Amino acid sequence: MRCRFVRRLFGTAGIRGRYPDEINPQLIAEVSASIATFFKARKCALGGDGRLTTPILKHSATVGLASVGVDVIDVSLTPLPVLAWSTSKLKCDCGVYITASHNPPQYNGLKAFRGDGMELLEDDEVRVEEIYFSRSWSSVEWFKVGHVEIVPYVVDEYVAELTSRLTPKEVKLKPKVLIDLANGAASLATPKVLEGLGAHVITLNANIDGRFPGRSPEPRSDVLKPFLPVAKSLGVDVFLAHDGDGDRLAVLSPNLGFIKQDRVIALLAKYVLSVRKGSVVVSIDVGNAVKDVVESLGGKLIVVKLGLTHEGLVKHGDVVMTAEPWKFIDPSWGPWVDGIYKASLIVKLMIEEGKNIDKLMEGIPNYPQARISVEVPKHLREYVYEALQNKLLEGGRGISEVITIDGLRVNYLDGSWMLIRKSGTEPKIRIYGESLTFNELKKRVDDLIVVVDKVLKDRGVHEFKVEGEVLP
Amino acid sequence: MRCRFVRRLFGTAGIRGRYPDEINPQLIAEVSASIATFFKARKCALGGDGRLTTPILKHSATVGLASVGVDVIDVSLTPLPVLAWSTSKLKCDCGVYITASHNPPQYNGLKAFRGDGMELLEDDEVRVEEIYFSRSWSSVEWFKVGHVEIVPYVVDEYVAELTSRLTPKEVKLKPKVLIDLANGAASLATPKVLEGLGAHVITLNANIDGRFPGRSPEPRSDVLKPFLPVAKSLGVDVFLAHDGDGDRLAVLSPNLGFIKQDRVIALLAKYVLSVRKGSVVVSIDVGNAVKDVVESLGGKLIVVKLGLTHEGLVKHGDVVMTAEPWKFIDPSWGPWVDGIYKASLIVKLMIEEGKNIDKLMEGIPNYPQARISVEVPKHLREYVYEALQNKLLEGGRGISEVITIDGLRVNYLDGSWMLIRKSGTEPKIRIYGESLTFNELKKRVDDLIVVVDKVLKDRGVHEFKVEGEVLP
Amino acid sequence: MRCRFVRRLFGTAGIRGRYPDEINPQLIAEVSASIATFFKARKCALGGDGRLTTPILKHSATVGLASVGVDVIDVSLTPLPVLAWSTSKLKCDCGVYITASHNPPQYNGLKAFRGDGMELLEDDEVRVEEIYFSRSWSSVEWFKVGHVEIVPYVVDEYVAELTSRLTPKEVKLKPKVLIDLANGAASLATPKVLEGLGAHVITLNANIDGRFPGRSPEPRSDVLKPFLPVAKSLGVDVFLAHDGDGDRLAVLSPNLGFIKQDRVIALLAKYVLSVRKGSVVVSIDVGNAVKDVVESLGGKLIVVKLGLTHEGLVKHGDVVMTAEPWKFIDPSWGPWVDGIYKASLIVKLMIEEGKNIDKLMEGIPNYPQARISVEVPKHLREYVYEALQNKLLEGGRGISEVITIDGLRVNYLDGSWMLIRKSGTEPKIRIYGESLTFNELKKRVDDLIVVVDKVLKDRGVHEFKVEGEVLP
């Protein structure tokens, strides 16, 4: 178990911060050296997103890796899934990708991968941090310094392999697809794969630009809403949107708008379980749509902490997919989160079944859902959390199950559930839930907000921020 | 003077055809060798657009150039204006660019440039053809074969230099710009320049893809119309659209739609003449909006054949700009058609004047305009043309001027005019014209169509195709 | 069986000629397309030597290959064995290498390889020629044209793999090695491997230069003789010399001079057979030193035509090595002629056994040997050859065996032998032989020269050129 009092380097998804105050060349060089030391690596794949500081930090990572004797395979500018794929394809011992994912352009950071393309496990991270903070990476002598190879073609090879793998069995529709690339590196891959599968692809913001001029690189509902009329006016069959480095994908209907991530996961689970039987690993905040679909198809649902779904692949034997909101892994393709693969799979289904996204989603349950953030003063967060815990547990009569893997989740006899969770990165408490009716869910959320309000008022705080929404 | 009976290689804008039947590696190698021989070149810049056959044809051009002893500077994938700029910037003796401009994806071809970046003059083309058809290019011995340098950075240098050159003097607006890149190489340049000038840029079809999946690479009114609601729904200040290689630019208003090319030329002339006095060279089909603006600002208007506006730079001493529909040259920037510069100049004006495109166009005259194509059987074209000629000249009373530079243009005393012209590439006759009122113009066009109809009917042809539109 | 009357493209070792008269870009493009068509290839490795015309011809080969839909992996400037190795390593369907081997600098040409790195078989060549002369290579449509990847790192990977494979088991000597690289591409590989094995390496002519300024790229005895005092004055343990592209290797002793190729082959056979038992394939002109060693070690000797030893690997099951003068294949490393491997193996033996080249050769038999060329007028060659044949066969009493695989070889009861053979590339007759004493051999050769003299005189020719030498 990780000790929470030591200094930390890795957040919920890699290392991130502002350049140059938090993330700078020296840090990246030393972390890269630590990662390579941990893996006793001889060969490491290195890539990065389209941010303006990514090239300099890739040079730093190169220095760090080569200084401990590791040969560097620099796969140039690629989306994140392509780096993970390359790590495995090129038989590297580990992979390093410079990115701050969907953070603003002044941020940057690093994600690290095992030789098979899987992101570091939590234990790996702890050990890398030990090496880093103790400065015990293994510098080598002058004649053992690593070499560098620049290999700019892996994106094309990834596109070819993925296209060939997902070729539709039959073509019932040439779907018109609008995809927003977030000015990110996925511009080099996703449109080509979708075209290759047989779609008519129109792109938004496919010019790679580390300033993210087109829109925020985070594909949130509110960020994408302004582009919905675009999708509608073009009459497309689906509107897809990536984050800055292509591991995430949002799915929108030109008619119905943003589709809940749970339902997208359920759709993917439906497909995956139709091909292979086994377990589906999801994070604790995933809702009943997934549960319904998985169970109806004879699959087993395994629930884990947020950010650790990939660990499920290591710990459980028969996992056929993992997912958390935004992020999807199909281990038969590779053990990494791959938004390009996710987009391609959805388009493949549209082509094979001859359906636009609305029809494709038919039959996937749609429950009212809350995803709320409450921002409270740091020093009061524990009090608030405890009060919320008590509130949730008091109404014990309808409770069927209490889960404490990650925060507190209470499942009710009627299938509804509520989850509270302290954010890993911000002074916030997250409230998630589903109910059978919108009103019931709204009431449950309101009850919890009242609790927050009371605790804070008792301690002299009269205002606090509530974000997010309750969706019908 | 070019003899019209010899076999021709060059069309109105370079060499173009279908791959591999009309355009193939051997042709490109031999034409490149001929061009280099004509220029007695020692160094040639080589570039190309994003078509799927461009890389192989660039290899062919390399072979052709090197085989006659020319060093090749391969500037990699760039938009056409960047190749022209590089030719001049890198002090090359000539430039070769592989492109079929806005033709469909199965086409490809070649454009050639003088050392200063200007496209070949008509006389140059004739002499290159002589070399080509007589196979008299100058192969060299083994130890004089040319070298190849791959220089992938010129796009960035072009972006930097253009951005710096056009930096707005003041910022009254951060315009929101939608730009459609036609899946072409201008994706690498135009968005960055516009951002650099201070615009908020959203892109359509900026993923470079030689299949042109997003839309036809020709930025015609009808091709772009489906995207107008996109511009409207995003609430942008202007909607711009390139062709496949970035020499052309269409300008659209989200509210008013496609803006006539004449009026865009007039806007540019207004700006250019505010900075420098001198002559403005335009093609014969350019309308009165330009005339009005140029004359009101004390400029001189010079009218030349279509496709040869750049020759005006050589023949006249004080030219401050040249233009024909789509194509714009500002010789103070460089003697090549540059759609990226054109886009940047318009956005600069919006920023400095604090106006969206509608307000910017206010004050630029807007005359009803016809741009019509009549397709007639090849063997009857001369009869039809002659009849049209007679028809136009018969109404001699209101005629102020008859111009025969390129086809037959009749100017009337009230300022209106009609032009007929045989197409250089297709079995068509073009009819252009402007009048003071829409109805008058429509009538004039109809009268001509009647003439066509009669000539054809007399010869047993009862159907023919009429394309284009009369705009109010 | 190949028909000798059709036009031929391939000589005894690939295609060669003067640039640009015999070998030019178009020929190379078309031959490359023919090769790829023959192999139904999807991926082809492409490399070339350091000649001045190699880059342009590599561009041509790229055009030819891509035009038939083949993806090209351009491994840049490498010695020939590295291209063969890459073809296999990178899982290509075939390989093309631009070279004229040891010909003068105004020559160039092409060698082709199967997917496993073996040179074309004779039958393959015939079929490629059929495709070439019938112009029936398979051009593809615009969207199927092949892609090009430039991969400049294979030399380093080859060096690393070969060094690791041949690491000496023990180190009894750090031999001082002088190696002459013939200004060729092997400069990038052989010195590093020898250093890596543990030798002290001094190089001559390791600056890559397609004009071959240092010496003729053919490592003949007379070419290398002027450098023997260099080896002697530096006190090296062995003096090695490559040809221009690194498939050939000459071995010299600073004290004893040029070592007969037969004896070098015998040394290699001694090593190979000590590791693996099986057959040794040699060309018809290889002498008794090899026979003695192979038979004494229980190996089987298979004799084939000159230039076709690699075919032995296909036709015989248990071949452990093949060799002809200069050329050595160890199939456990790969089925290509590899002078770098040959050099490395000899140096490895020196290190492990603690011996300089003189000591290493001790125990390898050394027979008097003749290698003579007689140049006769083309139209008289058949007469001369027939007379020589009669002369050889007349002395029937001591003959033990007559072999007609390639020319006429007569083995005598005492182990001596004579071989006459018409050259495949020049109007010459070759005379080879070995005897127990130098004088007997000299007499046998003189007897044959007398025959030649007589035939020619009878037909009015009083002078002819005799080259080569009889070595004691």
Add this chain to the structure above:
Amino acid sequence: MRCRFVRRLFGTAGIRGRYPDEINPQLIAEVSASIATFFKARKCALGGDGRLTTPILKHSATVGLASVGVDVIDVSLTPLPVLAWSTSKLKCDCGVYITASHNPPQYNGLKAFRGDGMELLEDDEVRVEEIYFSRSWSSVEWFKVGHVEIVPYVVDEYVAELTSRLTPKEVKLKPKVLIDLANGAASLATPKVLEGLGAHVITLNANIDGRFPGRSPEPRSDVLKPFLPVAKSLGVDVFLAHDGDGDRLAVLSPNLGFIKQDRVIALLAKYVLSVRKGSVVVSIDVGNAVKDVVESLGGKLIVVKLGLTHEGLVKHGDVVMTAEPWKFIDPSWGPWVDGIYKASLIVKLMIEEGKNIDKLMEGIPNYPQARISVEVPKHLREYVYEALQNKLLEGGRGISEVITIDGLRVNYLDGSWMLIRKSGTEPKIRIYGESLTFNELKKRVDDLIVVVDKVLKDRGVHEFKVEGEVLP
């Protein structure tokens, strides 16, 4: 004036030390950032020699430069003079070259150049050190980080320009030249230039290898002596030898051996002063051969400290060349030390005058010369130096001049001289001198050694090391 008590970074020729203890990636990054900050640079040329640690340190330099907002032009692997030339040619604001010159392979370091290609002046170094030690380089924000361009062709351009510049006016000899490249990057340039001028070039150790397998990279007399028989046996007209990065050149006669650097300088001065009149700047240890030649040709000799000859170009107006042993600057070519130019100039003279090196040196005076190093315990060096000073000054009767620019130099009335100097990098005292006769010189040196011996014995030290030689 530089304060001698502060920590120093720069030695007599850049920064050097062992990797990774003294020279490591972080140091190089920070020094590079300091250099760029000092120059307020926007663009910096970056190159490096063939050492194994040079690539990683180039990545570090890139990080340092880009982090302060400087665009990096990476000219790849080149000899040092080519980097200096590129700095000027590519209009950079400064240049950085990773090298440890002729030090052993485990060393590395950095040399820095002004925008015109001149090495830093002493004052520049002091100011860079101030920035470095105060850590006051100017890191920039995320959107101002520098870009990197890799430009691998400058060596070829340098070769072409230098060859064209030095083309012989007439050809009286095609000299046979043996050149030893020290396994360094000059292998890419010098042989091609010499060939281009018309020489027949044979190379030693032209395989680039950072381990320097062929010989020590320092072209000292004792290092090169073993190769003299090579030169002799090949019958060459001159034997040249570079150091590891190509700024230095040794000149040897196959018959007469190592030619004193003073005489080579005198030869160059003779040529330069025949073309242009002006001053010749030399270091304090340069002998009378130079003085004689310069004065006889009407030039002016300016004597400066060792390592600072290039400063003479800045301080004096009419300098036509500068030189110190090994190092030569012809400002009409460029203000950097250029061993490639030096080699080319000598070969040009041989070709034009039709003379081998022996004949070319005829007429250049040849005085007996001493170049001795005495190694003494650090704490006693001052005592020894003082005693030597006294000894030199005591014999005042024949003294014509006492110079204290750098150590103590005493000139005598008969033209002879002695110089003592404390080494800048080692605990040694250098003794230099010339006399009219060998015996007199030997006696003077012996007298000084006796002084050293006495001082040390008095302080209990009975042994000390004397290196170097007195040459007749």
